[in-house]
Amino acid sequence: MDLMQFVPMFGNFAFMIVAFVVALSIIVAIHEYGHYIVGRWCGIHAEVFSLGFGPVIFRRTDKRGTVWQVAALPLGGFVRFLGDANAASVGSDGTVSSAQMRRTMLGAPLWARTATVAAGPVFNFILAIAVFAGSIMYQGRTSDPLTFEELRPLPASMSTGLQSGDVMVAVEGVPFDAQARGEASMDDLPLQERLDYTVMRDGDQITVSGPYYFPPSIISVTPRSAADDADLKVDDVITAIDGTPIFAFSQVQELVLAADGAPMDFTIWRDGARLVKTIAPRRVDLPTPEGGFETRWLIGISGTIFFEEQRESVGPFEAVKLGAQGLWDTVTTSLSAMEHILFGKISTCNLSGPVGIAETSGSMAEQGAQSFIWFIGALSAAVGLINLFPIPVLDGGHLVFFAYEAVTRRKPSDRAVQVFMFVGLALILSLMSFTILNDTLLCP
Template sequence: MNQIVPLFGNVAFAIAAFVVALSIIVTVHEYGHYIVGRWSGIHADVFSVGFGPVLISRVDKRATRWQIAALPLGGYVKFLGDANAASVGSEDVAPDIDPRKTMEGAPLWARAATVLAGPVFNFVLAILVFAGSAMVQGQSVDPLTFDHAKPLPDSYQNDLLPGDVMLAVDGHQFDDATRTERLIDLLPVEQSLEYTVLRDGVEMTVMGPYLMPSLIGQVIPRSAADESGVLSGDVVQSVDDTPIFSFMQLQDVVTQAAGEPVTLSLWNEGETREVTLAARVTDQPLPEGGFETKYMIGVTSSFFFEPLTERVSPISALGFGVQSVWRSVTTTLSGMKHMVLGNISTCSLSGPVGIAETSASMARKGVHSFVWLIGALSAAVGLVNLLPIPVLDGGHLVLYAYEGVARRKPSERAIQVFMFIGLAIILTAIPFTILNDTVLCP
């Protein structure tokens, strides 16, 4: 019983986090359909958050029923004349109703804009989330300035002080070309390094930790590290009793182990503990495109310090948001391509179980992490809905493209076959991703 209660609590929390994230993303998606449809002259009969029995509803002045239903598994908008919530097929409307107000009778441009608006609103939500994240976190001031060191064991010497302007490390300057992780390749692997800083207008040399110590930045949800209890902020002091002090050493040891179990000795805020885990084969996207298969335990690196930051302007933040969504979309498309070609494993796909577990993990890390996940998932939902698969928005757009080129709508029979194929794809994909999450790639 003592084991069942925490397990039930974890499952309930995962479901709750998943439902909250899904409800926000789908509501924004459906609102995109609704508002652009309204602007285009198409009347919406129902806007529903959730499915099933209606819990609360009200009818607005435009005769649209807004409702919350019992099953919080998404939502839908039903336009006038739609046979169902998926806008597949049509039903008869009263003869006194203007056909222009129905989805079926609206001009092609209005239907296409209404369908396209759902994914577009998902991308907009993702951009706003990432932009908001940038504004909350700020950006490093220029020149790079030391604010404070992250907690490290006493074996790491640190003489840097808040406000020190960081000019160079081991003779290599912190300039625009080498301020990122590329600087690591130029440094000797030593636990302490010489830092040239500007302190109170005086240039001096002080000792500080290795730039990227064996400090865990983030733990990837559902990874080997996550499941073994590794935490953000842990410092790996040794692997199988072999001392290490840099993240590169940790990477080398994990790679050499080739999936065999290793024992990590971890330090965190003065306390030590050990965990045993085995790296998993993972497909990692490359900056120039494509993927690299390597053994990973599921953690990210971190610099030993936090830089002094400044507020980001809304314009710069929006630019960051757009870049983040673009990077997410291109990486996902590249992943799909390589998956179809058989270059990477289908374990990269996550279904409802994996997304629920990830939602719970990010929610436990705090509001900022959870909101960031909503942005990432929203971008993914927007992209998936644009795929030319019948039933999805992309499938509708394919039909509209045909109508625009052929100057006539597809036959009802063709639409039925097209939608049946799409439904078969969806009903096959969902169980497959669930198997991926639970059996094939747990």
Template sequence: MDVTQFLPQFGSLAFTLVAFVIALSIIVAVHEYGHYIVGRWTGIKAEVFSLGFGPVLFARTDRHGTRWQVAALPFGGYVKFLGDANAASVGGDDSRVAHSERRQTMLGAPLWARAATVAAGPFANFLLSVLLFCALILSQGRATDPLTVAQLVQLPEVYVQELRPGDEILDVAGRPVTVQTLGGALAEIPPAPSIDYRIRRDGEELAVRGPHPLPPVASSVSPDSAAWDVGIRSGDVVTAVDGRPVYAFDELVASVLASEGRPLAFDIWRSGEMLHFTVVPRRADLPLPEGGFETRWLVGVSGGPFFEAKTETPGLLTALGDSLAQLWFVLGSSLSGIGHMLTGAISTCNLSGPVGIAETSGAMASQGTTSFIGFLAVLSAAVGLMNLFPIPILDGGHLVFHAWEAVTGRPPTDRALRVLMAAGLALLLTLMFWAVANDLFLCP
């Protein structure tokens, strides 16, 4: 049972904030735990592990002498190691630490131990991302051949529907169908309210009629998209665009692309009720599997077949391999997007700030547990990548300092660290203000 169905469905402020805090807390806790556990393994003592900032709401000290606490402002967290002057582990003074304990400080530990402790935070985020992707793959399974109907999607009565759960689909309009061809060649079938199917039912081959294999059904709606903002939700069926009936998802795509941003009138069927929306397509930059980006007009609706296919659970190694591939795609797309924004090839509106992330958290949570877990996986990967950027105050900046020490044999001076940390903080605040401005003012 999906408990999120009992929560407010369309993003009340409280629901959005709760979803955002849950998402952020999970990702921050995993990130900081990576620092903590590797520090402990390498002999560096953690004095404080804090989830949140500000006044302490709850705290306990474990047998290792680490104080675990939850603070009132749940928008981050930190690990403070022995000898650190602050939560950023910069500017520590181990003169106040007993000589016998100096090895347990970040300043007194070997370079390899410090570097491993710093790198462990982003690595923990990547590991969380892989595990979440893997959990989704294992829970959802994979469609297998012969393609078998597990459950039918609700459609308006105008569609002829003679297929049943358990039917094995052999061909559609004379075209053989497999898992691989479902979204490819079958999309070229001319749109119509009914199509010829050849199926196997209870061991007997039959000819039946059914809807286009890829009807204009919103299998998912992207948060903060044109369709989402006007009230279109997953499961909605687009019956007409500007008064013209549509029977295939490709017809909907073609109408949106041809609009070039002109408002479109959508007639929507939702559980027997007809609704009408005016949707204004937005220009968006989409990552391509081979790298780069493609700019297209979108409304934020994704399609899918008119049925849920029967699946089987893949092996653990297969699921882990697929999860690593998904992580690699997220990281590659993120780096490519940053590069394209820096060169002006794509809009800086692709940069979202905390407001946009919070809105997405609430929207994904309202769509269900699966959507929220997928969002967590992507966000965790993004947080891990961001922390590896070579910016002072981030983990990547610390790793650059350690690399400098490895090459020169000495760490940067305290004065250099103070200047670089101030510059890094200024850069991060600038990016933060820019992203918030995108969320609130600059980008629709």
């Protein structure tokens, strides 16, 4: 499904807001449902499950006495348990009898409270794994031997005699390694506009001329990047930069790096039409395999090979394993980025707030349902991680209080909890204000 068909109906800004609200609502609903369902399993009664804040626009009470509601401001949500003084489950409203205390958050055993609070972030992680695993199952993996499924759109100058169903054997006489998708083999290829491909077709081995293996064809555009601001699209093909003809994606990388941030004129082929876009590369901090970051000049595009490969299915167990690995990579990269920002090793522009997330939501939705769903998984992982930070107001802050109680055998005083909550709220509001300033003025 192409989500871009809805853009003319709403307008770009409204489409971005709708995408942001949809992504946030799904993530918040899963997070709060984790609190609700685990609390219910632990014997803690939920009085209200709310998606959003402010005036209620829909409300229904279930057979257990829980009010399920949707409020007018879709910027979060909450579960209010029996006896809670507020939506953050801090303090008691003083209306619960001693007989009912076991059904409240404050009166439940420590293990039940801990499980209920931890369930929100855990459910966010489960959603991330499910999304990553589902994407892997949907996409499958490259079949072996590598077989052409469909040729990507390219200008006539990059045309090829290859066909769907051809099986790759060699490129310029170099045997093709399907397991490595040819990445190792491509290092040995000459950098030239036309290459000879040896393929199996209908039982016969033939050699056909085709474009460079990695042409300057765009497979993805990074949200809020220079390319995104210049309105580059997936399937655009870069044919020239500052008048220099381009036929390989590596040439784009080299010229962008050499420009050192200076504006460049990109000639773009799009559905048979030629456009010229002026784009200035930006310095971007990228994670390295070793766990650090490197700063490079980029415009924010990814390239791909000139055809789509036939793919084979991935089993659910392997997909879940790969999805869990995707979650681990997301969490560790996020923690590394926060550490580098904290110690000034990389720019604070790597920190996004509500405005940046909203813009990214719209950009990912524009790239299609699959990209948008993957973004929801990545954002869910980030939300789960942030909620585990040991900051009062967040779930991690509650877990710190519970750890204190487990060690000292007594709950922290109400006064201490109130002070820490105030400090935590001030910290969160300050961070949110900074990220909004970051998104709008410092790193637009």
